Amino acid sequence: MNPNFFIGVIVAVGSTVGGYVMSGGHLSVLADAAPLEILIMGGTAAGAFVISNPKSVKKATAHSLKHLFKKTKYDKDSYIDLLSMMYQLFKLAKTKGMLALETHIETPEESSLFQEFPSFLENHHAVEFVCDYLRLVTLGSDKPYEIEALMDEELEVHHSEDAAVVAAIMFVADSMPAIGIVAAVLGIIHTMGAITEPPEVLGQLVGGALCGTFMGVWASYGFIGPVGNCVGQAQEAESHYLQCLKVGILGHLQGFAPSISIEYARKTLLSDVRPTFIEVEEATQALTAPS
Numbered sequence: 001m002n003p004n005f006f007i008g009v010i011v012a013v014g015s016t017v018g019g020y021v022m023s024g025g026h027l028s029v030l031a032d033a034a035p036l037e038i039l040i041m042g043g044t045a046a047g048a049f050v051i052s053n054p055k056s057v058k059k060a061t062a063h064s065l066k067h068l069f070k071k072t073k074y075d076k077d078s079y080i081d082l083l084s085m086m087y088q089l090f091k092l093a094k095t096k097g098m099l100a101l102e103t104h105i106e107t108p109e110e111s112s113l114f115q116e117f118p119s120f121l122e123n124h125h126a127v128e129f130v131c132d133y134l135r136l137v138t139l140g141s142d143k144p145y146e147i148e149a150l151m152d153e154e155l156e157v158h159h160s161e162d163a164a165v166v167a168a169i170m171f172v173a174d175s176m177p178a179i180g181i182v183a184a185v186l187g188i189i190h191t192m193g194a195i196t197e198p199p200e201v202l203g204q205l206v207g208g209a210l211c212g213t214f215m216g217v218w219a220s221y222g223f224i225g226p227v228g229n230c231v232g233q234a235q236e237a238e239s240h241y242l243q244c245l246k247v248g249i250l251g252h253l254q255g256f257a258p259s260i261s262i263e264y265a266r267k268t269l270l271s272d273v274r275p276t277f278i279e280v281e282e283a284t285q286a287l288t289a290p291s
Contacts (some may be wrong), residue, residue, distance in 0.1 A: 005068045005230070024185040033187070033208030037215050040183045042154045045172050053168050060165045064069075067234035068227060073236040078119045079244070080275050083262045084283045085117040086248040089134070090258035092290040098138050105131040105138070113290055127237070129169075129242055133249055144253040151246045155239065169228035173220045180216015184209050226243050 021027065050058070092100050092113070106110040108131055114121045121127060133147060141147065187209020194205060244265045251261030259281075266280060275283075 002067075002069055002071045008226065009223075015059065016222075029204060029207040030211060032204070034215070036163065037180075037183050037208075037212050040186065041176065041179050041212065041216060041219070042181045044182065045175060048171055048175060049168065052171060053164075056161075057164050057168050060161065061168050062235070062253075064231045065227070066234040067231055070213050073119065073123075074241050074273060076273050076275050076279075079241075079266075079269055079273055080279060080283050081117045081119045082241070082244060083248070083266055083275070083280050084287060085114070085120050086245070086252075086265060087258045087262050087284045088113055088116070088287060088290040089130075090252045090261055093252065094258060098134075102138055102239045102265075105134050116287075123135075123241070125238065126241060126245060129245055130249070137253065142253060144250050147253060148246075148250055151250075155242060155246070158242070159239060161237070162232075166228050166232045166235070169224065169231060173224035173228055176216045176220035176224060177213075177218070180219075181202055182215070183212025183216065185212075187212055240268070240270060252271055 020030075053061070089101065089104070089236050092104075108114050108121065108127050114127070133151065133218070136147065136150075187205065190211055191202060191205040194201065197205075247268050248261050248265035251264040252258070256264070262280065262284070263277065266274060266277070269275075
């Protein structure tokens with residue numbers, strides 16, 4: 001579970017509400033206005049999101065929100081697994097030929113080689129990426145520059161799909177302050193309809209109306225914008241994982257030894273998740289011969 005999301009929400013809510021109460025503010029004003037403001041603003045934002053995005057983006061956005069609650073799976077251990085998996089694949093291809101990979105890449109979920117590395121096997125996109133390109137090689141497409149060009153195209157498509165999700169979330173974040181103004185204007189209209197009421201009633205109505213502006217800006221910069229940024233970072237981590245695979249496969253196609261191919265791949269990793277050369281070497285030396 002990702003603790004950052006829950007810590008961030010607690011800090012944001014606690015500091016805002018705490019500061020308001022410490023300054024003498026009355027929570028009853030917020031409590032009375034919040035349900036209607038949330039209905040108006042949330043409904044408007046949801047409608048705008050539905051109008052502006054195709055079904056594929058809506059579905060991908062809902063799927064991407066899982067990153068808020070899950071700890072990243074792309075840590076140092078997962079990359080040691082990935083590099084070790086590539087080492088086993090490349091070693092098998094070097095010793096027995098590319099056709100020896102067919103049984104593994106055609107039914108990866110049944111592959112004894114892939115089952116040694118569960119963190120890789122659980123990653124559907126990565127498994128598909130490896131199997132698709134190695135299948136092309138076994139079919140005779142073994143020119144590294146052609147494979148690299150195709151990989152770049154696929155990764156660009158993947159990046160565009162990810163960017164559409166982040167853009168959809170950030171669109172809602174950017175819209176919330178203006179939607180909050182709409183809610184505030186509706187509150188003022190309601191207040192003007194009760195202009196004959198005593199000052200204490202009018203003050204309550206005006207305070208409730210201004211909650212719309214407050215909640216729009218607060219939701220935008222305190223929650224929805226950070227959610228979009230969190231999703232974008234998770235997508236970047238997945239892109240780095242696929243990029244590591246790409247470099248390793250290209251190194252193998254260029255004829256390098258397995259240990260050199262995975263070293264090329266290791267050097268593409270970010271410093272906070274990159275295992276050392278010694279760690280990778282120890283992991284690969286502990287592996288049994290692939291079959």
